[in-house]
Amino acid sequence: MDYLEFKITCLEEFREILIAELAEIGFDSFMETEEGLDAYAPQNEFDREAFNEIVEKYSLPAQISMHESIMPKVNWNEEWEKNYDPIAVEDLVFVRASFHEPVEGFKYEIVINPKMSFGTGHHATTFQMLKHQGEIDHQGKRVLDVGSGTGILAIMAHLLEAREVEAFDIDEWCVENGNENFDLNGLTTRMDIGTIREVNAQGIYDIILANINKNVLLDEMEIYASLMPSEGYLLLSGFYTEDIDDLMEVAQPLGLKLLKSNSKDNWAALILQKD
Template sequence: MAVYLEFNFKIKPLQPWNEILMAELIEIGFDSFTEEYDGILGYIQKDLFKEEELKNIYLLQNDDVEISYTYEEMPNINWNEEWEKNFSPINVEDKVLIRAEFHDSDPNMHEIVIQPKMSFGTGHHPTTHLMIQQMLDMDLADKKVLDMGCGTSVLAIFAKQKGAGRTVAIDIDEWSVENSKENAVRNNVELDIELGTADNLGKEKFEIILANINRNILISDIPTYVSVLEDGGKLLLSGLCFFDVEDILEVCTEQNLKLEKKIQREEWVSLLLSK
């Protein structure tokens, strides 16, 4: 069983920086969190931790927030089991419920059932909510869909449930790929699931591209997404904090994308663009 490190991050002020810090920590390998009254506890496998990556994250260089941390090695614990205990269902406008099998079903809502694993990071809950919220109003029937950075493939599954045609889900994490395959079966949908990055994309075109990732990857990969997006197609983005929007829109403008809709939840933002 993997040995974990527990980091105790003290954050002043706490909001909105605790969620932003969790999102950044996920990108360097942290896979579960506990929220405290004055900060967060973050957990990472000892053999994945690189101190230089932690020191270089954006928030530790930001003068608007004060963050300090200590850490210690933890005893062997079943971390999946611990994480699952803290996983809460995601309710999107009382229309869509994303839940685990151990949560109660709601017959009045459209349900997506997943087996939550560590790839489904705490900081991604608001962005998942935003993506589903945007997708509620989108025409997905018979559309070819690409879900980049699919995680548990919640978005790809919802697209198929809304009638999408061929749907490709890609993630760089082997754990996410395996979890996506399990969740596709669990929800009785057919997905084409791949291990990889935007470099996997060839000449195949898509009418809808979903990317709930993070600022840096989006800035790097948006030109690639546009190259495989059909004329008139839609690019739906999240994984963004409010202060990322200007930089993202600058790249999108360079790629001749038009902003159609922007929504925000807490400090997180989702952008719907068209080609």
């Protein structure tokens, strides 16, 4: 499956806004650049009308200019090797690709070869989810990673000694890439494909990780709550700080209380616990 590639030049303060807007209409991979961002969408699922509406909305205030092209799947590894730098989440975890050298001084290391999948640790949402995971006891716990992308959060759960880790994503390419990353990090579990309703998650999960977007989180919140025990944890990200109230309006009647919230570049991350 080929991807449409959009090299977008825009004002820096609109970069994260455009990423959020484009993610809502099916774009599943982004790379921030000095000029703006590169955005990628599956060619056979591309919604041209919705895309044009977003461009028109932000064209003047964000000073948008762009170049569109088709990017075959086979080129993605090469592109990431050119542009992907390792990252550090404080002293908790060092995230690198297989072509980077290991670095000492971190509690954990994750090796991610991201290909076209979202979730490398560079984005503020993934960074904060990893940080919050480091604050939650995973040892001996059953963990569910919803919309797993590269599998980075599931891998972190494994490193934190979760007893069982399950993960899934709606994108076939993410599943393929996620399983490759699982192999690189010693996970024997396999990523499933589908939504939380389609994979039909069974049983109770002590920790649920969901780094998706506001609309999906609102739609699936009741399902998350139904799969959690009393005092179970729900870690959320993928939305702006101004969206927190909307999410908590749905979460609180389900017995989910807010323990902690963080923000980075106006992206929010929450730790919720079930009564």
